[in-house]
Amino acid sequence: MTTDVFKKITGHDPYPHQIKTYEALARGESVILCAPTGSGKSEAVFVPFVELRGRTLPNSMIYSLPMRALVNSLEERFKGYGTSLDVKAQHGKRAESVLFDADCIVATLDQVITSYVCAPLSLGVRHGNIPAGAVASSFHVFDEVHTFEPLLGLQSSLILAERMKNMAIPFAIMSATLPAGFISSLSERLGARSIDAEEHTIPARAKRVVTLRENLNEQLSSDRVLNLHNDHNGRTIVVCNTVGRAIDLYLALKDRVTPKPILIHSRYFDDDRAEKEVHIKRLFGRESKEKALLITTQVIEVGMDISCDLLVSELAPVDALIQRAGRCARWGGKGEIIVFGISCHAPYEQALINKTKTVVEKNKDQRLTWDLEKEMVNEVLEETFAEFAKPEAGARAMMYLSKAAFEGKPATAEKAVRDALSVEISIHDNPKLLGNRVLWLPRCKVHPGTLKQFFINGKPKLWRIEQDRNVMDDYHPQVEVILVKYANDIHPNGFYVIHSGYASYHPEEGLVLGKRGAPAEPVEPKDGLKDSYSKEIPHETWKLHALRTVDAFEKYILPGEDFVYSRLASCLPIEKEWLLSLIRLVLLLHDLGKLTEEWQKKIGAEGEFLAHSGNLANIKLPPHATVSAYVLRDYLRKKWDQVIGDAAFFAIAHHHSVRAAKVPRYNLCKRWAEEINSILSERTGIRLEQEEFRKLETQDSPTTLSNHIPAFEKEKTYNLYAILSRALRLSDRRATTQESEIG
DSSP, rough: OOHHHHHHHHSOOHHHHHHHHHHHTTTTTEEEEETTTTOOOHHHHHHHHHHHHHHTTOOOOOEEOOOOOHHHHHHHHHHHTTSSSOEEEEETTEEEOTTOOSSSSEEEEHHHHHHTTOOSSSSSSTTTTHHHHHTTTSEEESSSGGGTTTHHHHHHHHHHHHHHHHOOOEEEESSSSOHHHHHHHHHHTTEEEEEOOGGGSSHHTTEEEEEEEEEEEOOOOOHHHHHHHHHSSEEEEEOOOSSSHHHHHHHHHHHTSSSSOEEEOOOOHHHHHHHHHHHHHHHHHOOOOOOOOEEOOOOGGGSSSOOOOEEEEEEOOHHHHHHHHHHTTSSSSSEEEEEESSSOOOSHEEEEEEEEHHHHTTTTTTTHHHHHHHHHHHHHHHHHHHHHHHHGGGHHHHHHHHHHHHHOHHHHHHOOOOOOEEEEEEEESOOOGGGGGGGGGGOEEHHHHHHHOOOOOOOOEEEEEEEESSOOOSSSOOOOEOOOSGGOOOOOEEEEEEESEEEEEETTTEEEEOOOOOOOOOOTTOOOOTTTTSSOEEEEEEEHHHHHHHHHHHIIIIHHHHHHHHHHHHHHHHHHHHHHHHHHHHHHHTTTSSSSSHHHHHOOOOSSOEEEEEEEOOOOOOOOHHHHHHHHHHHHHHHHHHHHHHHHHHHTTTSTTTOOEEEOOOEEETTHHHHHHHHHHHTTOOOOOOOGGGOOOOOOOOOOOOSSSTTOOOHHHOOOHHHHHHHHHHHHHHHTOOOOOOO
């Protein structure tokens, strides 16, 4: 049966490691898959997800990768199988599923981790708990994990995997170059099944004969590359360790090689890069026989489905070398990889370079088989990775995750993924005139030190863009445009706009500081979160909106999340129906704070209590979400317990803006209890006794909620909060935009 499923979707019979992965996931087990490049690791998890979603797997899959190019390539591949799944890419330049609401989201790891802590990179922080709920409840695949920073991105992935384990939701961790001891330790710690591919079962690998050569006493030069390329008279890929080395080599060869060599690295804009990738795939693709020379960097180590006859590489850590070698004779046949020496170990650690040099010298002139690759990886990386497998290795990542969840700063969340620092820059003469559209300006990334130095020397007019620093109301996102006065006001991961008198951008040159240019134009995101309150909203009573919210949940959310709610209930542990009763109560009472004299007067209610009336963009209403939570907190804790009650409390408080905490003075309307009980008893069988709330019916002065968000360390409360928040906010949005019907 498994063979038939694979053949139906991919058109090919599965390899043994793909069958084992399918069978493990079908049993509800998690998987750690180690397989060589070109062995169908992605299909090993995609096919089971297509067939098992809603049964032994959640209905949504989040596939995390280290690079945007990989995301683009895999998203295209998954779509090419023609399944009924909604497959979307999610990264900084293709934010196609900011709410993580597609069936299959292929994303960069930073998008996933920052979203989990309610500080997403591609969405206003006020909406952060919507994607957080998806991350807390999906089938996760972490691929190419050897490329994740060991003490940051890798550890953040393991923290998330461990939380999935605790909810009995399967996950998959995959790589071609992880040490055996590390895999064994992870398997035991995470309760995951370890699966190792066998080379002889993969036809392309079995027929592949790649010989490892070394020339470590010599450094790469243009003359040497030219001679090697001409001698082989085929397709050659040269991999340098830095962008600067690649550019220098390209400039030295571009007029000496026919056809002209191609250069690709990490510093291209998306359209230019996409055009280059199409050209590279044509010349180095499966069907190509043309002579060609590609000069590149680490960007081709993972994800680019290309092959060459000769691969020339600077010395790099063993896992990087093996990934590079994966672009040689990728579909079988003969190939050769030649490793040259280097004068400087950067950007890699000297110890790893030294160990790799030893194993390359030891195995020179050998056929580079999968078994030899694993031996080399174990010899170089085993001792180092033994420390990374220990739970305490995640302390630094956990610190950043906790801090980011509390502060709501994407920059802090990003530190849990990588150490690399950057700032985003755009060009405009008066960004204040753009209002919220300033967030749509196209951006380039540079090192913050570069911008600081330019600010000191060039004295440009520069603005810092801040979003939702101080949430004052429930409906209107806040964007601040702040003039930068001092270099110390320039911080990593920030967004800055330079006056066009001091900077230019051209598709060929890119961003040039110190050269007069033209303002950039805002580009509306193709798939962003639209503000559902920016347009006219029909007149709607409070009771009708509450019922519509529950109806939207029953119709649109619950059918797809039944698997997750079952696992969540078992984890808490409570009966599933008791969990669903909680969710329905939260949905019905999320707008209790609108049943105040102040709110109803402001919206112009006469007679019936209102939830919406007219264009809210023109009315500044007092906060109501925090009032709802403030009134219900003690009741929720008493009715359930503190773990569950706090999660529901924060979900209600944050159903318009994460970390909202200010509670205005208020007076509940006289008939508030009568209004809510009329629908509570109908939909949940629960009735609130007004006497329990007497002390909370009036708040004479403004106050503040004691905490801004559940502590990230309190795993059960945090995950339940994220899942409840997502259900509430998506249901509320559907109800508000009249996309549901009361059944």
